[in-house]
Amino acid sequence: MGNGIQSIHPFVMFFYYICLGFFAMFFNHPVVLLAGCLSLIAVNLAHGSGRALKQWAPMMMVMALLIILINPFINSRGTHIFFYFRGKQVTLEATLYGIVTSMSLLMILLLFISLNAVLNGNKILYIFSRILPKTAFLVMLSIRFVPLLKRRLTEIQDVQRLRGMTIRQGSIRNRAKSGMSIMQILLAWSLEEAIETADSMKARGYGMVKRSPYIPYRFTKMDRNRLVCLFLLFNLSVVGGFLGYGKIIIYPMLGTLHFYPLDWVVLTSSLAVMLFPVFVEGREQLKWNYSD
């Protein structure tokens, strides 16, 4: 089961990621988005994805910088003009828009780094097996076949290399051709196997009655409370967002960046949602270190 973030029920975490994805695309106030990025970094560190974060960091930096640098030069909408570049105006609005867009994309990418680590294969399939059982079953089967097929591929490649058929050398045409011949051998081999697998499933009673799912995750009272809290805070933030808080107007003319009292409410409630896994993990750490 794991502890801390890993022990939260998949439904709760799934809802959390939906909330954050929604925030990333819904709000466009730089402060809210910055808070989102920072809290997702904190969440990633909390469940030990520091290495994945480091791996992705250069790519994300380059992408964010590219958007921020390029946007003002290809887009000349807005009224606050910095300077003219080849007769086109470079505006404050376009620069700010670049910053906001890159932060929102960063937030989504950070979210997926965390999601790949927390809702790993089993958990995400568990969620979908409740909504689309047959499709989830199909995906599960398919995922199971991938390592099997990879093993077979190496086997086929080893044999074919002795015959001089390789993907590593020769013209692109020949390499693609031998790669595909290997795939065809794999296809013929695996299709027959698939039928055998299906027959053995049938022998064990597949399709006789409705499939009952094995439920490895218990939905506890604590999970329910967490879900309710998340839901309420999320709704508060979204209602605030629909009233225009936590957002700025960029085009056609930059609105105010000022933070009104209600902006603070939106920021606080959305921050509480964003940092939810950190709270859970922190509570666990405190308990571990200071209780006796």
Added chain:
Amino acid sequence: MERSRNYLISVSVVLLILLVASIVLFHYRAYLLLSFIMIACIMLPFFARFEWREVAGREVVLLAMLAAIAAVGRVPFAGLPSVQPTSFIIIIAGIVFGAESGFIVGAVAAIVSNFFLGQGPWTPWQMYAWGMMGMTAGLLRNAWWLKTVWGKCIFGFVWGYLFGWFMNMWIIVSNIEALSWGFFAGIYISSVYFDLAHALSNVFFLLIFGTSWLKVLQRVQRKYGLLE
């Protein structure tokens, strides 16, 4: 069969129009969010049909195996950039097993390969693009021109470009307020090489391996009486 075919065509066309219309007409800010909701709406009927239909165990396993092969197809070609047989396998599966199976194989191949290469905001777009590739191949399988080798090659070539163009859409949708012709053209020009490689590799595979792969799949279909 006729009814389900009309249903599939009308649903996908209507929803695609809705998607375009909502982006063009509404002054709504969260376009990326909207696009995810639309894609979910478009794909839901297909998955729902699959859920409700009586599917034999053999058919489920066969579809899962085809999707897995399509996803694994990226492995032996890792040394050749943007050459991968995934699209080819999806098109062949659509031609042999029909529109619905083609959609399922394409969409599932996208999910499965991303489990190993990393899920991201591009996953739903890939699911949709590959799903549609399989579906159109299945819908057009009785057209006379798709039965010829050249027809298949043209189909694969066009889809190589359509796939790339559609995948560019997610970058555009997430930047739609900054959209200018320069930006638009820049994205499409920067992807021309990759799209061309994708399209040409589709043609190459369909030309050289199309017939033999069709034979292998049709043999399995006839031998076990699956998805006819």
